[in-house]
Amino acid sequence: ASTSGDEYTVKCLFHDDSSPSxxxxxxxxxxxxxxxxxxxxxxxxxxxxxxxxxxxTPDLDDLRKKIQELTNPxxxxxxxxxxxxxxxxxxxxxTVKRRFSDDAIRLFQLGYDPLEDHAIIPVRNFNSExxxxxxxxxxxxxxxxxxxxxxxxxxxxxxxAWLVAKCPTDTVVVCEGPLDAISVWSxxxxxxxxxxxxxxxxxxxxxxxxxxxxxxxxxxxxRSGRGATQQAYELLRGEFPVHRVMYRKSDGKDPGxxxxxxxxxxxxxxxxxx
Numbered sequence: 001a002s003t004s005g006d007e008y009t010v011k012c013l014f015h016d017d018s019s020p021s022x023x024x025x026x027x028x029x030x031x032x033x034x035x036x037x038x039x040x041x042x043x044x045x046x047x048x049x050x051x052x053x054x055x056x057t058p059d060l061d062d063l064r065k066k067i068q069e070l071t072n073p074x075x076x077x078x079x080x081x082x083x084x085x086x087x088x089x090x091x092x093x094x095t096v097k098r099r100f101s102d103d104a105i106r107l108f109q110l111g112y113d114p115l116e117d118h119a120i121i122p123v124r125n126f127n128s129e130x131x132x133x134x135x136x137x138x139x140x141x142x143x144x145x146x147x148x149x150x151x152x153x154x155x156x157x158x159x160x161a162w163l164v165a166k167c168p169t170d171t172v173v174v175c176e177g178p179l180d181a182i183s184v185w186s187x188x189x190x191x192x193x194x195x196x197x198x199x200x201x202x203x204x205x206x207x208x209x210x211x212x213x214x215x216x217x218x219x220x221x222x223r224s225g226r227g228a229t230q231q232a233y234e235l236l237r238g239e240f241p242v243h244r245v246m247y248r249k250s251d252g253k254d255p256g257x258x259x260x261x262x263x264x265x266x267x268x269x270x271x272x273x274x
Contacts, residue, residue, distance in 0.1 A: 029209030041211035055203055078129040079150060087111035087120040088237040093138055094119065098179065098256065101186040107163065109134040121178055122151060126206060134178065156202035158183070159193040164210050172207070172213040173267055174199070175255060176228060183255040184218065187263040191218070197228040204235050215240045216270045220254045221247040233273045243270035 012022040012033040021035035032039040091112035094100045100110070111120035119136040133149040159178045163185075173191035175181045184191035194203050195218070207215060217232055219225035233242050245266045252258050258266070 012036060029205070039049060041209055066188050075149075076108055078125075079133075081130060083130065083133065084109055084111060084120070084122060087113050087133075089114055091119060091138075093136075098183070098259075099186070100182055101260075104182050104186040107185065108160075110182075118147070123157065123159060123178075124162045125157060126161050126165065126209075128201070131157070136179075154195045155200040156206075157195070158206045159195065160190075161192050161206050161210060164190050164192060164212070170212060171216060172210065172212045173216045173218045174207075174232065175218050176220055176225070177254075180218070180220075180255040184263055184267070187260040187267075189264065189267055194232075197224050197231075199228075199232045201235070201236055204239070207236070207241055213240070214243065216243045216245065216267055217273075218245045218255055218267065218270075221251060222253060225254075229273070237273075242273045244273050245270050 001139045003126060006026050008024040009020045009025060010024060011020050012270050013037075014033060015036040015231050017033075017035065022031055022033040022038070023047055024031040029041045030039070031041070037152040042253075055195075062063050073205070091113040093112070094105050095102075109122050111122075112118070113120055116135070119138060119140045121136065121250050122130055123132040123135040125131050131150070132152040135147040135149065137145050137147065159272060160181050164172055167190050169190045171190070173181070173184050173189055175184060175191055175193045176197055177195070178193045181191040181193035194200070215236055219232075233244075236242050246269070247266070251262060251266070
């Protein structure tokens with residue numbers, strides 16, 4: 001493979017390429033073959049390699065490692081999956097209080113710690129590896145509601161991205177917090193969360209690598225949420241058509257306070273940000 005800055009030129013996997021004709025940008029994760037016209041992102045390329053039974057592709061492996069270095073420069077060490085075994089207990093907090101669907105609870109492996117009375121939210125990196133656990137204290141008198149387990153690089157982590165990578169979709173909803181994103185998933189819509197009201201450059205890159213063509217911003221219905229919408233739009237407008245959810249007076253302050261039907265309707269009628 002030859003390189004020039006962020007651009008790699010490698011042999012194309014989609015046709016019998018006698019000389020390198022596929023150009024790959026390691027910063028965006030996007031590629032195009034100038035010979036056969038194939039184009040897409042790293043997720044699509046990895047899936048194609050699996051379908052074709054191509055196990056050893058040094059060029060592609062090098063590209064994948066380079067992309068991981070760029071999107072996760074301080075990636076946290078992974079945790080053992082056994083970490084979640086001790087928290088595999090049901091709780092009404094997920095089904096009654098949060099009204100999450102059974103599918104969403106299984107999908108995100110939401111759990112409960114009966115000893116501490118904490119709801120458990122696993123956090124995974126782009127490759128589905130467990131990197132931390134968020135605890136939600138269920139004591140109504142708790143001064144600190146959320147407690148993070150092992151520290152992880154929030155700016156280079158997009159909650160739910162590992163699921164979107166496995167789910168072919170053109171559209172992804174972006175929320176502020178993980179529980180908001182899970183509420184959207186419960187409505188049957190792929191979503192991610194950015195851990196707060198400010199999107200980072202690394203998170204923008206992850207969205208690009210997911211190969212989505214439309215981003216819907218579903219932030220909190222308050223002043224902070226409106227500021228977050230403007231900040232994300234400025235960051236994303238050169239790469240995606242950006243839409244925003246328009247709340248109604250009868251809606252709650254965030255997706256977590258809305259019904260699945262309302263979430264589905266708001267996302268469907270999201271307005272293009274100009």
